[in-house]
Amino acid sequence: xxxxxxxxxxxxxxxxxxxxxxxxxxxxxxxxxxxxxxxxxxxxxxxxxxxxxxxxxxxxxxxxxxxxxxxxxxxxxxxxxxxxxxxxxxxxxxxxxxxxxxxxxxxxxxxxxxxxxxxxxxxxxxxxxxxxxxxxxxxxxxxxxxxxxxxxxxxxxxxxxxxx
Amino acid sequence: xxxxxxxxxxxxxxxxxxxxxxxxxxxxxxxxxxxxxxxxxxxxxxxxxxxxxxxxxxxxxxxxxxxxxxxxxxxxxxxxxxxxxxxxxxxxxxxxxxxxxxxxxxxxxxxxxxxxxxxxxxxxxxxxxxxxxxxxxxxxxxxxxxxxxxxxxxxxxxxxxxxxxxxxxxxxxxxxxxxxxxxxxxxxxxxxxxxxxxxxxxxxxxxxxxxxxxxxxxxxxxxxxxxxxxxxxxxxxxxxxxxxxxxxxxxxxxxxxxxxxxxxxxxxxxxxxxxxxxxxxxxx
Numbered sequence: 001x002x003x004x005x006x007x008x009x010x011x012x013x014x015x016x017x018x019x020x021x022x023x024x025x026x027x028x029x030x031x032x033x034x035x036x037x038x039x040x041x042x043x044x045x046x047x048x049x050x051x052x053x054x055x056x057x058x059x060x061x062x063x064x065x066x067x068x069x070x071x072x073x074x075x076x077x078x079x080x081x082x083x084x085x086x087x088x089x090x091x092x093x094x095x096x097x098x099x100x101x102x103x104x105x106x107x108x109x110x111x112x113x114x115x116x117x118x119x120x121x122x123x124x125x126x127x128x129x130x131x132x133x134x135x136x137x138x139x140x141x142x143x144x145x146x147x148x149x150x151x152x153x154x155x156x157x158x159x160x161x162x163x164x
Numbered sequence: 165x166x167x168x169x170x171x172x173x174x175x176x177x178x179x180x181x182x183x184x185x186x187x188x189x190x191x192x193x194x195x196x197x198x199x200x201x202x203x204x205x206x207x208x209x210x211x212x213x214x215x216x217x218x219x220x221x222x223x224x225x226x227x228x229x230x231x232x233x234x235x236x237x238x239x240x241x242x243x244x245x246x247x248x249x250x251x252x253x254x255x256x257x258x259x260x261x262x263x264x265x266x267x268x269x270x271x272x273x274x275x276x277x278x279x280x281x282x283x284x285x286x287x288x289x290x291x292x293x294x295x296x297x298x299x300x301x302x303x304x305x306x307x308x309x310x311x312x313x314x315x316x317x318x319x320x321x322x323x324x325x326x327x328x329x330x331x332x333x334x335x336x337x338x339x340x341x342x343x344x345x346x347x348x349x350x351x352x353x354x355x356x357x358x359x360x361x362x363x364x365x366x367x368x369x370x371x372x373x374x375x376x377x378x379x380x381x382x383x384x385x386x387x388x389x390x391x392x393x394x395x396x397x398x399x400x401x402x403x404x405x406x407x408x409x410x411x412x413x414x415x416x417x418x419x420x421x422x423x424x425x426x427x428x429x430x431x432x433x434x435x436x437x438x439x440x441x442x443x444x445x446x447x448x
Contacts, residue, residue, distance in 0.1 A: 016213070023217045025290040028365075028426060032295060055175065059182045067206030068213065069294040070328070070335050073199050074189035078182065085179045121296060124194060126342060128296045128363075 058084035079113035321422030349388035
């Protein structure tokens with residue numbers, strides 16, 4: 001049913017879109033509220049295709065983002081790897097829940113990686129001194145339904161165009 | 165080499181391995197410079213993405229420039245010409261002041277510090293980096309001669325320094341980042357101090373000013389040239405708040421940077437021959 005190469009391409013494109021959304025320049029007031037696009041996409045693919053999307057892929061993606069964002073190498077990597085791990089562990093339980101409950105689960109899944117990132121920043125002496133640091137959890141929860149529906153639509157249509 | 169696993173590692177094992185690797189990487193990256201080449205390699209795939217994200221902003225700017233009316237362009241042209249004439253007049257004065265400075269220093273038998281520095285313009289990419297670290301990406305890199313530690317200014321003052329150089333782009337740390345300390349001098353009385361970022365684009369903190377220090381609101385702060393990173397006498401900030409808490413040995417002093425750290429689109433890169441701190445005039 002799925003052509004693996006077109007699925008891999010779909011996954012790649014979805015990550016590229018998430019990376020672009022993470023990098024795009026936002027006005028000053030909006031920066032703290034940016035949803036955690038990449039972890040959300042990681043969570044979706046670990047739930048949908050755990051055989052392709054695993055802890056390793058998430059880790060390398062994090063390393064890429066460390067280079068892209070100017071953070072310590074390994075900072076985002078460990079965050080995404082932990083998110084992927086939690087998501088893979090829980091994916092069978094989360095998949096069957098209605099979207100509203102999934103949203104809360106997603107918010108909770110982002111907590112550990114954000115806490116670890118906060119800790120790492122604190123060690124570097126760069127701990128943000130504002131509660132807004134946690135704002136992305138809430139905005140990510142708000143966008144999750146759309147991310148989920150869009151990626152599911154993409155996944156279901158990935159092999160379709162080949163069959164024409 | 166002993167194989168680590170007899171068959172595929174379990175999920176938890178994978179996580180533990182990656183955690184250990186991450187901690188190792190972060191520690192090395194934080195303490196040493198050895199991971200610089202790793203970043204450079206990663207930048208080969210990072211930079212295309214950054215350029216891609218910057219493209220729409222660049223395109224819209226190009227579009228708005230090309231759609232300006234001829235009238236507006238003529239007006240802008242006239243304004244820029246008269247501005248340039250005024251700047252040239254000021255530069256003439258600067259040049260003669262520089263000569264006078266050299267002569268005076270020779271009289272005091274102190275080494276001259278007035279040097280012409282090579283400057284070039286670069287553009288900032290419209291890309292957001294980590295929100296809690298004040299960094300920017302510029303569109304010039306190794307092929308343009310950019311080097312690590314190179315000072316970055318905008319039209320109004322000092323902005324920061326280059327921290328990582330790729331082939332065609334570079335990352336710079338701004339002076340507003342809390343991990344950046346800039347050696348400066350109060351222009352009114354020559355008092356030397358450090359300016360450290362606070363994480364906010366409009367506030368810098370001056371360190372180690374004794375409570376009895378001679379410092380006033382409105383004082384201009386320039387680079388002192390100490391440390392050899394930044395050339396001396398470039399404007400940095402203006403002091404806007406002084407607090408002398410009773411019983412504390414140091415004053416709390418903040419300043420507003422001249423550079424538009426959050427708004428500048430074009431920046432200047434300064435090349436300087438490696439000047440170590442030169443001898444200072446006697447009798448200070």
